[in-house]
Structure formats: structure tokens, C-alpha cells
Amino acid sequence: MPDILYSKQHEWLRIEEDGKAAVGISEYAQDQLGDIVYVELPEIGRTVAAGQEAAVVESVKAASEVYAPADGEIVEVNAALNDDPALVNRDAEGGGWFFKIKLAASPPGGLMTPEAYRAFVAEEQ
């Protein structure tokens, strides 16, 4: 299974060594949004369904939803984003992760490989 998978809403999901799935927004998404100035993270313990709003990311101009790419439970959030929301711009697919899910099903379905996501983005542009 590829290291990283993408949703149609431009989130990425990466299963880590401990089995938790880290989630963030893609490099493409952060570039489209511009400077990120605020992030609203979900509560730990919350159950999310794939496609359900899980977090909010705000750029200078507007707020955008971040959707859970898979079913599961929020087990960790990236508190660093509270003081440094620009981390999402600097390292969207690494240190700029938003939250981690304990997946309901592994591997999670309905997500794209990096190649498929690149093609998807190219079509959108």
C-alpha cells in the first residue's frame, strides 16, 4: 500500500507505525488556500465518518472545511498548529498534519494513490 493516500477534497492520510492514521491537507490545497492563519482542530475522542467535516482551516480570505478521509475516532491533534498555523503552508504533508485517526477499517477505502491524485488535480486545473 502506498505511504500516502488522498481524498477528492484534497486531504491526505498516512498510516503510521503505531497504526494510527495521520491526516492533513495536501500540498496543492495549501498552495491554493494561500497563507493559513487559523486552524480549528477536532476534539479527541470524537467519532468521524469519511466525508464528514472534522476540522476547519482558515486562510486570510476565507474558511475551508477539512473532511475526515476515513471512518474512525480522533485520537490525537496537532496542537503546534494553534500557535503556528503557517506550519500547514510550510510542511502540509508532514509536520502540518491536523489530527490522527484510529481507523475503523484498514486499509481505508475510497482514497487515491499519489499518481491518481496528481491526475485528479491536473484535471481540476
Place this chain on the structure above:
Amino acid sequence: MSQPLRQTPLYSLHQEQGARFAPFAGYDMPVRFAGTLAEHAHCRRAASLFDVSHMAQADLHAPPEAVENLLPAAASTMAQGEQRYTLLLNEQGGIRDDLMIVRRGENAFRLIVNAACRDKDFAVFAEKFAGDFTPRPDLALLALQGPQAALTLNRLAKGAADMRFMTAAQMRVAEVDCLVSRSGYTGEDGYEISCAAREAESLARKLAAAPDVMPAGLAARDSLRLEAGLCLYGQDIDETTTPAEAMLMWTIPLARREQANFTGGKALQNHKPQRQRIGLVSESKRPVRRGWKIINPESGKPAGEVSSGGVAPTSPMPFAMGYVFLPAPEKTLLLHPPAGADVPALRHKMPFYPHKYFRP
């Protein structure tokens, strides 16, 4: 079928500079270059170059008394080369547009109005002044703003650094004939430079090549003007807001209010404002947005609404302008967003960042 977007004379230059574009007032405008926050910070630290050619310029050949029949500005006491920020009102005293007027001669004025208001403003001017009113779509407009603007421009146009705030002069800038005014929409010292559209790219390239100058887009223009406490037509002021409500009565000299011979003048004399434009700073890092309700925290009752909200690298917390019903809450406010928790805020005098106008 919708109209295709217009382009300013600097469109291909902006593409070269890596701009991101978005539609604004019927134009395909550069919204950002290096990034909105970076552009904003650069403007307050050095010098940013804005393409504002979408704004509509026009010449008016009329005696100042005739100008005063329409506009509240004290046109007859403006010296040659003086510029004023003024308002075009409707018959009810509401604001049709905010604009700049420059006196260029005894009976000669240059007007700069908002792009989105061009058609309705120009219809008013044309109806009143007929052939004496000449739109100038052949002109472009650039704004060079920031503490390094004067030094930068002076290298390309000797004497520019000596101009006082809100004055304008014809001069050659890098071999291009320009009407240069020391004014802007950022709160910084700076200039607005009008030249022939066909020479705009050459001029813009020279300015952009200067060591301290970076291009900036409309998003940074918006965060800068809001941080400077300046209104955006269509958001903070419109046909339903009077200068009294908008706290813009300072643009109408006392003598002119008494004369009241401009459009909307009589209505304004009889007008008792029911609300007031205020500034506020949030106690949360969450950006305040237009449309958020303002609640009086003591009574829990609705007190008003946010008209513009923003953030800036030069302000620690999000800030906003909005209107509150009179009597206005004195200090503490509660902001009610469409989703999420209510946010405490404090009234704050504007500007949120001090003005740096050149007034020696």
C-alpha cells in the same frame, strides 16, 4: 451570457511575476504574488507596488462652484495640485462612492473612482457635466506604498520625495509622463502614479526592478487598508450608509455642510444617524469575518454587524470594522459567528496600525 474579464495593461507582467489571479470588478486582477502576509509585511517595512489600473480615472473641466453642486469637497478652496478624499452622495445622503479629486487648474480636475462604481458614477458626472466630463480609459494607475517609497521614487523622479501628502504633480518618472500624487490606500507613505496605459508596463518594470520594491496583490491591499482603518466601498460604505454613520463627516468641511448645495447635502443636514462605524479587535486568534453579528455582552441583545474583518502580520490579533446601533456599547463586545463559539472583542480606535503620511 457573462462578459469576459477585462485585463489591465500589466496583465502579462503579472503573469511573469507569478501572480495568482481572481476576478474583481470585471477585471482579472492579481490577488497575490509571494503571499498575502509577506506582501503586507513588505509594504510596512519597505515598498510594495500595486497595479490599481482597474480603478476609473476621468478629467473634469468645470468651474469649482459647479463641482461643489455635486460633490461635498471644497473644490473652490483647493489649490492647484491639491488632492482630496471625498464622497459622491445620493439624494438621500447615502454614499454612492468614495473617490479622489485632484485640482489640476482653475477649472480642471482629475477624478479617481472605484472600479465597481465606474458606470454609475460616470453616468452621474456625464449627466451633470456632459462634454466637460471625459473618462480616461487610456490611463493606468500604479501605487507604490511603504517607508521606502519616497526614496525609491525620488531616484526615478527627482523631487518626488519633497511632495507633501495629498498633493499631485505632473512629472516624468523613468522617462514616462505621469500625474503623481502622494497618497494611497495603505496608511503608509507612498504614491499613486497615473500614466498612459501603453507606457504602464515599462514604468512598472522600472519600479519593480528597484531594490526595495516587491509586487503586491489585491488581497494584501485589502488587509493593509483595513489595518489602516480605511473603508472599502461595497463592504463598509454603500448607498445605504451616510457619512455621519460611516464616521466620514471629516471629509466634508463645516462650511460645505452649511452650504449643503451638493447632492445629498440637504438630506444630510436633516439626518440623525442611528448607527456608527467602529473598529474592534478580537480576543481570539480566529479571523473575524464580514457578516458576523455584534452582540452587546451586557444585555445579550444584537448590537450590530461586522462589515470587514482581517488579519495582518503587523497586528497581533484579528481586527474588524462594523456598525453598531446607537447608543453604542462602550468597550466590550461579543461577536457571534455563523458557526462555532461566540468570541469576545474590544472596541478599538482606528487605525489599527499608525498612519505614516508625509506631513512635515
